Amino acid sequence: MEGVVDHLAFERNKTQFDVEEMKIVWAGSRHALEVSDKMARLVASDPAFRKDDRPRLGRKELFKNTLKKTVYAWKRIIELRLSEEEASKLRSFVDQPAFTDLHWGMFIPAIKGQGTEEQQQKWLPLAQKMQIIGCYAQTELGHGSNVQGLETTATFDPKTDEFVIHSPTLTSSKWWPGGLGKVSTHAIVYARLITDGQDHGVHGFIVQLRSLDDHLPLPGITVGDIGMKFGNGAYNSMDNGVLRFDHVRIPRNQMLMRVSQVTREGKYAQSSVPRQLVYGTMVYVRQTIVSDASLALSRAVCIATRYSAVRRQFGSKQGSLETQVIDYKTQQARLFPLLASAYAFKFVGEWLKWLYTDVMKRLQANDFSTLPEAHACTAGLKSLTTSATADGIEECRKLCGGHGYLCSSGLPELFAVYVPTCTYEGDNIVLLLQVARHLIKSISQLRSGKKPVGTTSYIGRVEQLMLYSSDVQKAEDWLKPNTVLGAFEARAAKKSVACAQNLSKFTNPEEGFQELSSDLVEAAVAHCQLIVVSKFIEKLQQDIPGKGVKHQLELLCSIYALSLLHKHLGDFLSTGCITPEQGSLANDMLRSLYSQLRPNAIGLVDAFNYTDHYLGSVLGRYDGDVYPKLYEEAWKDPLNDSVVPDGFQEYIRPMLKQQLRNARL
Amino acid sequence: MEGVVDHLAFERNKTQFDVEEMKIVWAGSRHALEVSDKMARLVASDPAFRKDDRPRLGRKELFKNTLKKTVYAWKRIIELRLSEEEASKLRSFVDQPAFTDLHWGMFIPAIKGQGTEEQQQKWLPLAQKMQIIGCYAQTELGHGSNVQGLETTATFDPKTDEFVIHSPTLTSSKWWPGGLGKVSTHAIVYARLITDGQDHGVHGFIVQLRSLDDHLPLPGITVGDIGMKFGNGAYNSMDNGVLRFDHVRIPRNQMLMRVSQVTREGKYAQSSVPRQLVYGTMVYVRQTIVSDASLALSRAVCIATRYSAVRRQFGSKQGSLETQVIDYKTQQARLFPLLASAYAFKFVGEWLKWLYTDVMKRLQANDFSTLPEAHACTAGLKSLTTSATADGIEECRKLCGGHGYLCSSGLPELFAVYVPTCTYEGDNIVLLLQVARHLIKSISQLRSGKKPVGTTSYIGRVEQLMLYSSDVQKAEDWLKPNTVLGAFEARAAKKSVACAQNLSKFTNPEEGFQELSSDLVEAAVAHCQLIVVSKFIEKLQQDIPGKGVKHQLELLCSIYALSLLHKHLGDFLSTGCITPEQGSLANDMLRSLYSQLRPNAIGLVDAFNYTDHYLGSVLGRYDGDVYPKLYEEAWKDPLNDSVVPDGFQEYIRPMLKQQLRNARL
Structure with a gap:
């Protein structure tokens, strides 16, 4: 890749597998790799997309810089006649949150999913040429998770054939929508539909917010930015x-009428289009979130892995070099499970993409049978992968020691920009409770002979799984996919069954669900971890070409599963799935796997194929030339514009000279 | 406290204990509460100490604002003739990291601890009047944890009776010292002492960096700021x-010569002062870090608890109010253990203060016997409390839902300003390995009849503990202090012994230590958690006045211990300390404890006695008037200075009008 020196060449020489082939596996296909590589280089080589100065920009400068970059990116997309796939990749490599994320990611899909044919014909061309800019105004100051509790009203006035959109309370103010504060000309507004005094619940409406001429808010509309958020740059x-x-x-x-309509007379009606289509969209959005989790985690892991190979501390013998930090077992035990998770989330994300197409196909054929399972599955995976990624990025930052705290490490911004994912599109705990509800329902339906499908199908074997105890006798037994799968299935099944049994002791089931909700969350986590492990194992059953590539993936899969087993040992032991001795053997195996992975660590992060621009980290530089660049970077801080700081004459000097009594501060 | 409305009055009315008495317990004494209360109000009522605008300030503005506040605080300290205790409290409530932290916290203590009588007489008065400003220049670009690997040299030149301080490599650049970049006139510089070609290892030197007249760096000195760090405002x-x-x-x-000297002839010599005194200082510094952990965690918990009582979501029945978020069991199971941890860390911090005085008394009497244990103990507690606090603050942020991501929630800055504590003054993993070394040594010394002391004394009962199995039969048994203590002691002892046994299988013990380091870290964590639990239990054996106060503390103590037991269930089960059924009973007990604590949650955070200024959080306001204030706060963002944003004409308009082709971006 870039540069001339390569301080990590000795690491790259150790690699025991074909990195170029692994790049294809990571990207998903040779074509995907090529597109991605081309777009990444295009962005990295254009100074207009520079982002290393971002943490130093004030709010206004940063925002103006974002407008400039976003509009420039759009200009390049038009000039270069990029395909939709290329354009989307290019936007992603620009790597700066902007109104376009919501315009392309929420506004347009909402019209596609919820608008009638006519509405689509009217609004989509405008949006796709960016003659209007749209956002998605759902969340309110007082309501996020509880969408049905939104307070904004849309009251039909049959006299004028109009809806009157109104914010009846302070807490009904729309709050959080991205792109809303300063840019969007239009919004999909979610509001309670009221006709003839009757409340029909929350529906979507296309509302123009600003004049297309002077950008001023239209009459009756108050709009602004909600203020600074976590981190430098970032969101x-x-x-x-x-x-x-x-x-x-x-x-x-301008009411989105694909699913429900209001007639000229003010009558509320449902169309023949199944409501369930809405869930299809949710599966889609959450699937992209899971893919993005592997993206974010892999960036952090790439930075931490490279710097752990560059950094040396302790252990020098007679003037020789000190030990590379990556050679410490404590470092490996924290870092390698995260590397394995990045790969695991990549593959489960790919599989979710397939699930989405499968669900949509079935929906179009009026087959709703797999929808609840698909919905629970994506909800759970969104929760699992985003929580693990947020924690993982911060762990990677700590793994870089003090320097990880510098903005130039890239990790603070990566963390700050990532963490809201745990809250938006479904709070992670609320989602796990939905998964738990689905699991309990699947168990209770067994009695009526209903067979669980897809990722819950193991519940159909619950009687057998309740009797499960692992047959592991030596550490290497833990490398067998079926051994791992058996333990994870049994743990998940036993945790769910235990919850179901405890719930049955309550006369009021809802009260029981509330009381036992923490246990239910744990059962849901066990179920979701099983999905990720099983999809990783399924991936390995495919034909994967390239010298050593499949073997590295097998190592990563075992590390992912066994590190989870170690972390949740209490689950596996308390359910009797494994014995303490078997747990200890898994731990021994894990240590050995870390040693086997170690020489390939740099190769495995190189396979992500990230440019230095995209990584945005001095510590994660491809060439490992960390210290000179850290030093260089420091002098760019505005505080170094002058040798003597602003404020010396007014504050420091009077203090040193003991002249504070008369100083006016 | 402040304000007229009180949206949390109905919560405060539920409180079953004497909050004013609890305030005294939290502060440590009535006197401490009074000082603290007075200083907090003094800072809160003075507009010069306003900090809500901090996230919006650019780096230069923020830095100048810090100089102003810091010097103004010093002026007030002089004018009001504040005592040392008051001054220190005042500085802490100003709540903005500044050069004075290092001047008072490191520079002066280093001279006191390592300087000779003469050196103290010369330098301390200058420093104490702030006629000079000092920092502590230890860490280098290439070396942090491994202090013995520092590269800066101090070579004695007998011709001129001087030391020559030099940075021989790029990585030897001092890097990180607070107050160094722009303010300090002097530094304690740690460098390798070289006399007559011989390297005597790292020693401290007082070096003037800047002219006392014009503040310019002295000849031969290059000095600057290292650039932006994590978060808005923050560090x-x-x-x-x-x-x-x-x-x-x-x-x-200007070499600090209390412990070692260089004579006029260039001879290196040791004084009669025990080197161990240095460890005494380390015990002191780490003890303050543990106290600060309880401070930081309690602030986050106070914000999350109050907002969880204000915020309502779901569960409304027929137009009634929705459920307070704090009533959800999942919220309680995440929040209440953190509340309990804040109290637990407070008490273990108090105890560490006692330990420090005890150690110093013994050192002065040439009794070094308790030093290794005290050193291991403070190292371990520093690691345990700071890691738990960093994670806990972020958890509190997530517990506030989306709004926790806003800077006005105060939580992003609290997190960003806190996290470096996990790395500085000893990386948390490196420290746990030191604890583990001490534990293994204590076990191996049992054979030679050496009795472990202090917090390790339970290891003296190791044979008995190896046979331990809990006698819990019903959930309430887990409320007995000895039952809890027994399980924690047995778990810690068994984990350490298992490590010692596995280590003995290695022919090279150091190699074994490296290979098993992750297990050793776990054993150290088990030991440190035992210390916190046992000190909490000891605290409860004291006489604690005030209606219901002691009972609340008993609840918190049980919650702290049992939530740890649940989190580390794998440890307790795999060591055979408890059975799965007993683990499940502990979980039942925990749920019941959460319900008992619930009505007192607001009282327990009110007892921290934090002003709204100090909390710096719209979500954590004492009066619970969250939403109107969030709304008000939003409009202060610079982006809202104009309705149409800067950049509209240049970027947005050409895009909307489809005139990008000719636009110059």
């Missing part, structure tokens, strides 16, 4: 907004 | 610095 490039309506009128045909 | 108020020496000469009497 502060985004204008998350606040929005209030004072009886704003929109034509009736 | 960016501090000028962490980089420093290079090009053969800088200082007089011989």
Whole structure:
């Protein structure tokens, strides 16, 4: 890749597998790798996309810089006649949250999914040419998780054939939508539909917010930015907004009417289009979140792995070099499970993509049978992967020692920009409770002979699994896929069954569900971890070409599963799935796996094929030339503009000279 | 406290204990509460100490604002003739990292601890009047944890009776010292002492860095700021610095010579002062870190608890109010163990303060017997409490839902400013390995009849503990202090013994230690958790006045211990200390404890007695008036200075009008 020196060449020479082939596995296909590689280089080589100065920019500068980059990116997309796939990759490598994320990611899909044919014909061309800019105004100051509790109203006025959009309370103010604060001209607004005094619940409406001429808010609309968020740079490039309506009128045909309609007379009606399609969209959005989790985690792991190979500390013998930090077992035991998780999330993300197409096909054929399972599965995987990624990025930062705390390490911004994922599109705990509900339901339906499908099908073998105890006798037994799978299935099944049994002791099931919700969350986690492990194992059953590639993936799969087993040892022991001795053998195996992986660690992160621009980290540089660049980077701070700091004459000097009494501060 | 409305009054009315008495327990004494209360109000009521605008300030503005506040605080300290205790409290409530932290916290203590009588007489008055400003320049670009690997040299030149301070390599650049970048006039510089070609290892030297007149760096000195760090505001108020020496000469009497000396002839000699005194200082510094952990965690917990009582979501029945988020069991199971941890860390911090005085008394009487144990104990507690606090703050942020991501919640900055504590003054994993070494040594010395002391004394009962199995039969048995203590002691002892046994299988013990280091870290954690639990239990054996106060502390103690037991269930089960059924009973007990604590949650965080200024959080406001204030706060963002954002004409308009082709971006 870039540069001339390569301080990590000796590491790269150790690699025991074909890195170029692994790049294809990571990207998903040779084609995907090529597109991705081309777009990454295009962004990295264009100074307009520079981002290393981002942490030093004030809010206004950062925001203006974002407008510039975003519009410039759009210009390049048009000039280069990029395909949709290329354009989306290019936007992702620009790597700066912006209104376009919501425009392309939520506004347009919402119209596609919930708009009628006519509505699509009217609005999509405008949006796709960016003649209008849209956002997705759902969350309110007082309601996020509980969408059904939204307070904004859309009251039909049959006299004028209009809806009156209104914010009746302070807490009904729209709050958080990205792109809303300063940029969007339009929004999909979610509001309670009221016709003839009757509340029909929450529906979506297309509302114009700003004039297309002077960008001023239209009459009755109050709109602004909600203020600074976590971190330097990070999501502060985004204008998350606040929005209030004072009886704003929109034509009736701006209600999204694919699923429900309001007629000219004010009658509320359902169309023949199945409501369940909405869940299909949810499966889609959450699937992209899982893919993005592997992206974010792999960036952090790449930085921490490379710097752990560069950094040396302790252990020098007679003037020789000190030990590379990556050679310490404590470092390996924290870092390698995260490397394994990045790969695991990649593959489960790929599989979710398949699941989405499968579900959509079935929906179109009016087959709703797999929808609840697919819905629970994506909800759970969104929760599992985003929580693990958020924690994993921060762990990678700590693994870089003090220097990980510098913005130039790239890790603080990566963390700050990532963490909201644990909350948006479904709070991670709320989602796990949905998974748990599905599991309990699947168990209770066994009695009526209903067979669980897809990722819950193991529950169909519950009687057998309740009797499970592992037959592991030596450490190497833990390398067998079926051994691992058996233990994870039994643990998940036993945890769910235990919850179901405890729930049955309550006369009021809902009260029981509340009381036992922490146990239910644990059961859901066990179920979701099983899915990730089993999809990794399935991936390994495919034909994977390239010298040593499959073997490295087998190592990673075992590390992923056994490190989880070690972390949740209490689960496996208390359910009697394994014995303490078997747990200890798994731990021995894990140590040996770390040693086997060690020489390939740099190769495995090189396979992500990230440019230095995209990584945005001095510590994670491909060439490992960390210290000179850290030193160089320091002098760019605004504080170093002058040798004597601003404030010396007014504050420091009077203090040193003992002249504070008369100083005016 | 402040304000007129109180949206949390109904919560405060539920409280079953005397909050005012609890405030005294938390503060440590009535006197401490009074001082603390007075200083907190003094800072909160003075607009000069306003900090809510901090996240919006650019680096230069923030830094100048810090100089102003710091010098103003010093002026007030002089004007009000504050005592040392009051001054220190005042500085802490100003709550903005600054050069003074290092001046008072490291520079002055280093001279006191390592300087001779003469050196103290010369330098301390200058420092105490702030006629000079000092920092502590130890860490280098290439060396942090491995202090003995520092590269800066101090070569004695007998011709001129001077030391020549030099930075021989890039990685020898001093890097990180707070206050160094822009403010300090002096530094304690740690460098390899070289006399007559011989390297005597790392020693401390007082070096003047900047002119006392014009503040310019002295000849041979290159100094600057190392750049932006994690978070908005946070540690960016501090000028962490980089420093290079090009053969800088200082007089011989500026080597800190209390423990070792260099004579006029260049002879290196040790004084009669025990080297171990240095460890005494380390015990002191780490003890303050543990106290600060309880401070930081309690702030986050206070914010999350209050907002969890204000926030409602789901569960509304027929138009009634929705359920307070704090009533959900999943919320309680995440929040209440953190509340319990804040109290637990407070008490173990108090005990460490006692330990420090005890150690110092013994050192002065030439009794070094308890030093290794005290050293291991403070190292371990520093690691345990800071890791738990960093994770705990982020968990509190997530417990506040989306709004926790806003800077106005106070939590992002609290997290960003806290996390470096896990790395500085000993990386947390490195420290746990030191603890483990001490544990293994204590076990191996049993054979020679050496009795373990202090917090390791349970290891003296190892044979008995190896046979331990819990006698818990019903959930309430877990409320007995001895039952809890027994399980924690047995778990810690068994984990250490298992490590010692596995280590003995290696022919090279050091190799074994490296190979098993992850297990050793776990054993150290088990030991440290035992210390915190046992000190909490000891605290409860004291006489604690006030209606219901002691009972609440008993609840918190049980919650702390049993939530740890649940989290580390694998440890307790695999060592055979408890059975799965007993683990399940502990879990049942925990749920019941959460219900008992629930009505007192607001009272327990009110007892921290934090002003709204100090908390710095709209979500954590004492009066619970969250939503109107969040709304108000949003409009203060610079982006809201204009309705149409800067950049509209240049970027957004050409895009909307499809005029990008000719636009110059």
